Amino acid sequence: MMILLLIAVSMLTFAAMSFLGDPLFNILGPVAGDTENPENLAKIEAAKEQYYLDKPLPERYARWAGDFVTGDFGVQFSTDGQPPVSGLLKERLPRTLQLMLMAQFLALAIAIPWGVVTASRANGVVDRASTFTSFMFVSLPNFALAVILFYIFALKLDWLPDTYHATDPFWGLTHRHRLVQLVLPAFTLALPGASVYQRLLRTDLITTLQEDFILMARAKGVPKWRVLFRHALRPSMFSVITIFGINAGALIGGALVVEIYFRIPGVGTAIVEAVLREDFPVVLALVMVIATAFVVLNFIVDVFYTFLDPRVRR
Amino acid sequence: MAAADANNEPLLVVEDYEVGFRTERGLARAVDKVSFELDRGETLGIVGESGSGKSVLNRGIMGLVSSNRMIEDGSVLFDGGQMVNRNRQEFWGAKIGMIFQDPMTSLNPVMKIGKQIFEPLRQHLGLDKGEAETRAIELLTQVGIPEPARRIKQYPHELSGGMRQRVMIAIALAAEPEMLIADEPTTALDVTVQKYILDLLRQLQLDRGMAMTLITHDLGVARGRTDNVMVMYGGRVMEHAPTDTIFAEMRHPYTEALLASVPSLKHAKHTRLTPIPGAPPDIVNPPPGCRFSPRCKYAQPKCTEQAPELNEGEHRYACFYPVGTDASAEALEKNMAQGHTATGLKIGLAPAKAAG
């Protein structure tokens, strides 16, 4: 099932990229059009040979796929092949992964208490105010949120650093550590996610709180906060966890904007550059990495269901 | 000294207790000026059709009605202390235990049995984990669960309905409450299991000298397992008497109709059932006079003009024409002759049918 999905994604991307333009131009530049000059013609022939461009599409796909599964992602067209795509990934991927992890972690860390508080006092003042807030975060485009947060927390309050330096160390709590530099971008990504998670959690929690076993828990004298967090929360997490997996995909789109705005040289920036340069192998590899991550994450989510509800275990 | 005095007092003294819910149509009086006493060690059967206010009465007493539309009034003294209109959380599980109708939904499906029993043990008795486990196993043994040490590691869905209800009883009794509210504890269970659970409850109640309210819509359930029976209708007490008296000489037409309408546990197959005609009263706009009058075969004009008061004494009932008296015989005769009651309910030799 998941493998099929990955194959489908790769074929579509492969086909789309093939129709986009002539990769020869991307590899060789203007030289590619100059078939008169024998020296250039030789270059063209060599490139065709090297990148299998003279082969029909299905064969090219098969060759690429064969290489891909062995970890050979090919070379970048636009940089004369150096570093290879895998090198680019090795450099860019961790940054984006760090950003995503932090964003998802923050989203959950915000959404869970937020959802619990609003559900326990549904339709109260706090709940109403929070409904407004969450819809605002969801409807605000990423770049707008980025600008607002940047303006408030980096420029005005100066609580958080305003730039990301790929060369700074990661772990540490000063402005010269990437962990801190990532907070603002991660928040930009996390707030819409947190809002969605909070809405879902709140709705599910309100339903759970009507359950008999909640009344039973209260009747046996379990304190209120414990009823909420120990009895009600876990059976109310299903929607959140499902969307958590799916949202990871949407987050990539958000990361694109956020990485560019905050100048983080990650996968998002790489993909934009690669698409603009029609750098075929790079786009393909990045798409595949993202799709694989998505599939794996959703597999983990499936496993997590069984942890949430022992009745699903077989 | 005070404690010695207190022990002769009833555990629970309920006076003119009212619970209402604000609705769009007006105030729904789910419990309407109910008064009764519950002695230490007494089991009171609270009987009535669905919607008669049994659950709201008991949850109200405990302060566990989770609705911000709820208002309560009157007086409920538990161990001498006023319960009405204050937070009663300190009583939950510690002084008053509660078990519910549906053991399938009343246990947390994603928490192990053991943990669900440990909670009240640790919360109220301050036991540590090891002590709680030992005590939990004792409790499960007391409620008749085989292999308790294995059970505490299981989830509710791995147990049968009857076993789950036993677990619920163990949880409710964990902190040794002085009073147990058993709200239709066997309604959701298989008939064959019901009897065992009911007898177990009665046994545990007697052994512990604990007071208990046993809520049921089936008068037969109360027989032999309760000391007194209180019959409710439309939020009001209709009849209240020692259990033997209720069965030997019931006075209220509703009690009579109730007994005839429910299959009893004992002879489920052989008795002919007579359903009570009509539907329970609208508690927002109850019928004038006696609430049961639209469905009562004895109803006379007086019944629609005036609400009968509960009399005082050991056998209380609220009816102008109590069953088994000459007055009621006359009333019935009159209604039979004219083919209908004062409220237009058709009666006669043909099976009674609801009017309207």
Ligand SMILES: Nc1ncnc2c1ncn2[C@@H]1O[C@H](COP(=O)(O)OP(=O)(O)O)[C@@H](O)[C@H]1O
């Ligand atoms: N939270 C609530 N809001 C409004 N009405 C309620 C609520 N809970 C119970 N009621 C009403 O109170 C009446 C008594 O209900 P209940 O005590 O559950 O009946 P019983 O337990 O005797 O079947 C019913 O008419 C019911 O609709």
Ligand code: SF4
């Ligand atoms: S006889 Fe009258 S007072 Fe007695 S229950 Fe019937 S209607 Fe009510």
Ligand SMILES: [Mg+2]
């Ligand atoms: Mg009920």
